[in-house]
Amino acid sequence: MMWLSPSEIEALHLSLSVAARSVVFSLPLAIALAWVLTRRRFVGHTLLDAFVHLPLVLPPVVIGYLLLVLFGTRGPIGSWLQRTAGIELIFTRNGAALATAVMSFPLMVRAMRISLEHVDAGLEEAARTLGAGAIDRFATITLPLMLPGVLAGAITAFSASLGEFGAVITFVSNIPGETRTLPLALYSALQSPGGDAAAARLAGISVVLGFSGLLLSEWFARRVRRMLGR
Amino acid sequence: MLTVAVQKRRAGFTLDAQFDLPTPGVVTLFGRSGCGKSTLVNIIAGLLDADRGRVALGEDVLLDTELGIDVPPEGRRIGYVFQDARLFPHLSVAANLQYGAKRARAQRYVSFDDVAALLDLGLLMDRRVHRLSGGERQRVAIGRALLSQPRLLLLDEPLASLDTARREEVLPYLETLRDQLAIPMVYVSHNFDEILRLATHIVLLESGQTVAQGGVGEMSLNQRLRAIIGADAVGAIIDGTVLGVDASSGLTRVQVGTGELMVQAAHVAIGAKLRVQLLARDLIVATQSPQYLSVRNSLAGVVTTVANDDANSDLIGIDIGGTGIMARVTKAATRELSIAPGLRVWALVKAASLRARPISNASPDAK
Numbered sequence: 001m002m003w004l005s006p007s008e009i010e011a012l013h014l015s016l017s018v019a020a021r022s023v024v025f026s027l028p029l030a031i032a033l034a035w036v037l038t039r040r041r042f043v044g045h046t047l048l049d050a051f052v053h054l055p056l057v058l059p060p061v062v063i064g065y066l067l068l069v070l071f072g073t074r075g076p077i078g079s080w081l082q083r084t085a086g087i088e089l090i091f092t093r094n095g096a097a098l099a100t101a102v103m104s105f106p107l108m109v110r111a112m113r114i115s116l117e118h119v120d121a122g123l124e125e126a127a128r129t130l131g132a133g134a135i136d137r138f139a140t141i142t143l144p145l146m147l148p149g150v151l152a153g154a155i156t157a158f159s160a161s162l163g164e165f166g167a168v169i170t171f172v173s174n175i176p177g178e179t180r181t182l183p184l185a186l187y188s189a190l191q192s193p194g195g196d197a198a199a200a201r202l203a204g205i206s207v208v209l210g211f212s213g214l215l216l217s218e219w220f221a222r223r224v225r226r227m228l229g230r
Numbered sequence: 231m232l233t234v235a236v237q238k239r240r241a242g243f244t245l246d247a248q249f250d251l252p253t254p255g256v257v258t259l260f261g262r263s264g265c266g267k268s269t270l271v272n273i274i275a276g277l278l279d280a281d282r283g284r285v286a287l288g289e290d291v292l293l294d295t296e297l298g299i300d301v302p303p304e305g306r307r308i309g310y311v312f313q314d315a316r317l318f319p320h321l322s323v324a325a326n327l328q329y330g331a332k333r334a335r336a337q338r339y340v341s342f343d344d345v346a347a348l349l350d351l352g353l354l355m356d357r358r359v360h361r362l363s364g365g366e367r368q369r370v371a372i373g374r375a376l377l378s379q380p381r382l383l384l385l386d387e388p389l390a391s392l393d394t395a396r397r398e399e400v401l402p403y404l405e406t407l408r409d410q411l412a413i414p415m416v417y418v419s420h421n422f423d424e425i426l427r428l429a430t431h432i433v434l435l436e437s438g439q440t441v442a443q444g445g446v447g448e449m450s451l452n453q454r455l456r457a458i459i460g461a462d463a464v465g466a467i468i469d470g471t472v473l474g475v476d477a478s479s480g481l482t483r484v485q486v487g488t489g490e491l492m493v494q495a496a497h498v499a500i501g502a503k504l505r506v507q508l509l510a511r512d513l514i515v516a517t518q519s520p521q522y523l524s525v526r527n528s529l530a531g532v533v534t535t536v537a538n539d540d541a542n543s544d545l546i547g548i549d550i551g552g553t554g555i556m557a558r559v560t561k562a563a564t565r566e567l568s569i570a571p572g573l574r575v576w577a578l579v580k581a582a583s584l585r586a587r588p589i590s591n592a593s594p595d596a597k
């Protein structure tokens with residue numbers, strides 16, 4: 001990567017790190033929500049469903065603003081986190097990960113739900129009659145069978161996280177080395193005189209990453225499908 | 231003893247079922263589709279809630295809404311073979327079979343090797359589930375359920391999705407199960423032929439209500455059952471005792487009531503039980519002891535009932551020393567021969583038109 005400047009490599013590295021954190025932390029929650037939304041019927045189902053999908057339809061700046069209100073130093077959750085765990089989100093890469101996680105969450109849940117809808121609930125019943133309790137059933141039947149969706153969701157969310165701009169810049173600003181991810185670096189390059197070449201390189205990286213993500217996701221899905229015998 | 235008495239109300243449908251099964255035995259839930267058979271089986275398994283009722287296996291209460299007992303399906307130790315097999319597609323045949331076995335906490339009464347041998351699963355072990363034929367799938371599903379060491383096996387139309395050839399391929403295994411493992415089974419079917427071969431008891435369901443139940447012999451004469459199975463299948467089913475082989479004809483002699491029948495059957499030991507189906511349409515009624523006929527079988531008895539069958543024929547119930555049979559004759563014949571209850575008659579049937587199958591564990595048709 002000799003043709004990239006140190007600050008560009010830093011942005012790439014930071015983007016990958018932020019996206020990875022975002023996916024790792026949102027994955028369990030997304031699986032749980034996908035399961036609840038697919039397998040359970042309860043009062044407020046529609047409301048919860050809409051709430052999960054909100055980031056898809058709201059401007060990213062609004063999400064960034066809401067995160068500031070909730071997770072800022074004086075926000076109810078932000079101040080609590082700082083007091084109890086010493087975790088600071090605002091202006092940090094963890095904060096950037098939170099913003100990208102919220103933005104990519106609906107994509108992740110959606111991919112998992114589609115996959116889970118194709119898992120025959122009858123198989124879970126069969127496991128039940130064979131003596132498997134709820135957690136056992138989920139771990140040995142449901143999760144392995146919805147794996148294509150989990151992988152697809154994770155990869156899509158990872159790719160989307162690499163490119164999240166609005167929510168990140170609103171919530172954690174544009175700090176080199178801490179929150180300046182690829183799209184933010186690209187934006188900064190465009191703002192500075194003579195940054196055209198850097199912008200082009202950063203755009204190129206983004207395209208390559210996004211493309212590889214999609215191809216990887218397809219390849220994984222195919223492998224898993226073969227493993228599951230479909 | 232399996233005792234079931236449950237009620238469940240659904241939109242436009244009420245299930246109100248009550249039956250007992252002496253164990254070991256095979257009870258078939260029989261009825262037209264939509265009569266609530268599957269609902270009932272799901273309640274026994276615990277996969278569906280009942281509004282009210284009780285399900286008990288011997289001393290063990292699995293469900294009692296009055297006492298607030300409701301053991302979850304995973305704790306009931308009831309094996310379930312579904313119509314669509316429901317094998318786990320991400321596991322091999324062997325792993326499918328082991329799934330329940332690994333989770334069985336109770337005393338094992340059947341081993342992996344026994345089940346593999348019993349159901350001929352040896353060659354299938356390493357196969358992926360989606361490479362199995364329909365019949366093979368059901369055999370694996372049966373094996374998987376058995377290996378969970380169940381106290382009761384539920385089979386919900388396990389052969390319904392198979393064609394006749396595949397059905398023929400699986401049925402013998404179910405017969406072996408009944409005869410060798412002596413595990414009580416609840417078998418749901420609307421195929422009377424399967425019932426004839428497997429059941430020791432029949433419970434008849436009509437729009438959610440259990441309307442009749444009893445041993446196969448007794449139930450074969452039941453009027454409500456006749457209405458469902460169709461005129462051609464109507465006839466007595468008798469679990470007779472093998473007396474020996476007739477030297478001159480090679481036919482097997484079977485004791486039926488006070489009479490004796492000659493049937494074509496594969497070699498069976500003397501004293502063994504043989505289930506014989508005497509179709510009403512195949513029986514001929516004579517009012518004098520017949521002579522000069524090619525017919526091998528003649529059962530002497532007394533007419534008990536003369537029932538209207540359809541516009542042109544009657545069903546004559548005949549008692550042959552405690553065992554009932556049924557013959558269909560035209561109304562004209564009933565009139566001309568003056569057939570009426572109390573009349574002494576002979577029922578004739580060709581050996582070739584009798585169907586006989588060995589059955590151990592037969593229902594004691596106490597009458």
